[in-house]
Amino acid sequence: MEEYLDYPVQYWTEYVLEHYPLNFSESLGMVKELDLPQLMRIANFLTSRQVGNTVTYAVSYNINYSNYCAASCPICAFYVPIKLKGKTNGGYELSIEDVKKDLEKARDLGATEIHIVGGFNPDLPLEYYEDVFRTVKEYLPGVTLKALTIPEIDFIASTSGNSIRDVIERFKAAGMDAHTGGGAEIFDPEVRKQITTKEKISGEKWLEDAKIIHSLGVPGNSTMTYGHVEKIDQIIDHIIKIRDNQREIPGFLSFIPLKFSPDNTPLQKMGKVKLPASGETDLKVIALARIIGGQDLTNISVYWVSLGKEISQVALNGGGNDLVGTAFSEKIFGATDRKEGTTIEELNNLIRQIGKIPAQRDTFYQIKRYG
Ligand code: SF4
Numbered sequence: 001m002e003e004y005l006d007y008p009v010q011y012w013t014e015y016v017l018e019h020y021p022l023n024f025s026e027s028l029g030m031v032k033e034l035d036l037p038q039l040m041r042i043a044n045f046l047t048s049r050q051v052g053n054t055v056t057y058a059v060s061y062n063i064n065y066s067n068y069c070a071a072s073c074p075i076c077a078f079y080v081p082i083k084l085k086g087k088t089n090g091g092y093e094l095s096i097e098d099v100k101k102d103l104e105k106a107r108d109l110g111a112t113e114i115h116i117v118g119g120f121n122p123d124l125p126l127e128y129y130e131d132v133f134r135t136v137k138e139y140l141p142g143v144t145l146k147a148l149t150i151p152e153i154d155f156i157a158s159t160s161g162n163s164i165r166d167v168i169e170r171f172k173a174a175g176m177d178a179h180t181g182g183g184a185e186i187f188d189p190e191v192r193k194q195i196t197t198k199e200k201i202s203g204e205k206w207l208e209d210a211k212i213i214h215s216l217g218v219p220g221n222s223t224m225t226y227g228h229v230e231k232i233d234q235i236i237d238h239i240i241k242i243r244d245n246q247r248e249i250p251g252f253l254s255f256i257p258l259k260f261s262p263d264n265t266p267l268q269k270m271g272k273v274k275l276p277a278s279g280e281t282d283l284k285v286i287a288l289a290r291i292i293g294g295q296d297l298t299n300i301s302v303y304w305v306s307l308g309k310e311i312s313q314v315a316l317n318g319g320g321n322d323l324v325g326t327a328f329s330e331k332i333f334g335a336t337d338r339k340e341g342t343t344i345e346e347l348n349n350l351i352r353q354i355g356k357i358p359a360q361r362d363t364f365y366q367i368k369r370y371g
Contacts, residue, residue, distance in 0.1 A: 008034055013042050020295050021243060027236045027292050036284055043287035043319030046294050051321045054370075055351045056299075056361040059344060060113040060146075060325030061106035065132060066093040067331075069119030070155070071199035074272070075185070075228060077264035077335040079119050093121065099132055102329065103139040109328050110344070113363050114140065116147040117180055120199060126160040126167065130174040137175035144363040145175050146220070149182030150209045154201050164209055168216045178363050179213055181221030181256065187241050188234040195228055195267065203238075207245050214251025219364070222252040222297070226285055227260040227277030228267060235285060236292065243293035253365055254299035254322060257285045259306040264335060279311045283318050290319030299365055304350075305330055305340065313354050322365075323347055344371070 187203025
């Protein structure tokens, strides 16, 4: 009986090893045939083979420079419409002095990575970002600067009348080391239409921009926001597109599935999403990411801020090998009422509790020290 139960796991494990990269219909066939524990066992086996028993995280500090935004994505609880600037409370733009105050906090907390993202703010010129980036590097010369999502970079390029190439060259000169990989959402155009607005670039453009940015020597993460109106087909399609982009022009440091948090978002107010995705979906997404993309996307990150700490621990035994980071001062998920914080010690303990080895890493996934 035990052998019979194990057979599909053995069959699909061998199939993945022999036939990687799986195409869409193979991936969908596998998902239909296997249940969650089976997918997780395959994913866990592949994770151990690829990265061993270590779970990494970065000591990162988040700076969200402005919440004014020219887009108004139904999945977002963070933005204040730019047209309401000066007419409402709650909107902000950080000055360079504000950024310096944040950097002092980041220094006190021992951050090795500064993560910067914000809204599409047409009032901020390209020079603003250069000033912010230079300030980061002047104040904290040892840190790595992971800045902006790909749609933000595209927005800055189009509003400033520059090419992506020119913007990246200028940002590199100002201190940018990596992009954050955000804004990928779900590439499928029909789903994307429901969760973003026309101001945000298409999935195709996101992938094209990523190739340009990577070819200029600026790597970054890749993401997927799930748990809203998408189906499993669109999740598989998204993972395959990220993986194939990586095979063409490498530059993704990790793949980070982001669980949509509906609280305070227009999508929830419209009644389109009532609850967050189930823990089962969270675990399935991480397992699929490892199985479908893991040989090209070595680091499958489990973002504890969006999944919660306990489900994250389970996901680290089903395909994940990284907890992203401490995310000190995070505000984007915070706007949806997910306000949990953490400490380095807590992340180490969460990892040790599940029998894995904690390690602090840098932005480029090089281990700095074991926890
Ligand atoms: S997700 Fe980004 S682009 Fe969309 S409204 Fe929020 S801040 Fe603006």
